[in-house]
Amino acid sequence: MTENMHHKIFDSSANFFQKGLSAAKNSFEMILKSPVNLEEVNYKHSEFDMSGIVGEDKFHVIKTELHGDLDGASFLIFSEAEIDKIIKSCLPENFWGTDTDDAKKMRSEFINEIDNIMSSSVITEMANDLDIFLYGGVPQPDELSAAGMNTFLQEQSAKFNKFFQFKASFSGVELGIAPRFIWMFNEQLGDKISE
DSSP states (O other): OOHHHHHHHHHHHHHHHHHHHHHHHHHHHHHHTSOEEEEEEEEEOSSOOOTTOOSSSEEEEEEEEEEESSOEEEEEEEEHHHHHHHHHHHSOHHHHSOOOHHHHHHHHHHHHHHHHHHHHHHHHHHHHHHTOOEEEOOOEEEEEEHHHHHHHHHHHHTTOSEEEEEEEEEEESSOEEOOEEEEEEOTHHHHHHHO
């Protein structure tokens, strides 16, 4: 693939990622009923790189498989502290101040909904920009150590050859998170962008 094609793929991808995250920001504002800023998005389009997922903390990953005209998957990754912030910012105290089965179920379903908001926003922009049929599957959440997360993502990356990684910083009076978002595709993405 030529250098120009690499740049075209990166520019096109950054465009629909940015528009999708902006839509996700608006959804956060509706949930919180207060302003949320999308302060910074750091993109990487290169060899698969898992630097930064280290330490003793637990990480939460939600995988969403892509179906339709592209094969791929997205992985939304939060630290334990970010999950705690989201839950306390968005849910009533009776759902985060207790460990009843109902509270745990509500927290899990809400985090899956956050993934739906963020992944679906990007998928919609991607489908519109590329004029393709594309949709996301059911979110698949998991909790892993840093080492477990790295192993899991390396195994997933073996199935694909196009990788986009970024951290998006969302900030506001009630929310301050910077989740890592990883998208994996095969060669079809380059073909669709070049059409």
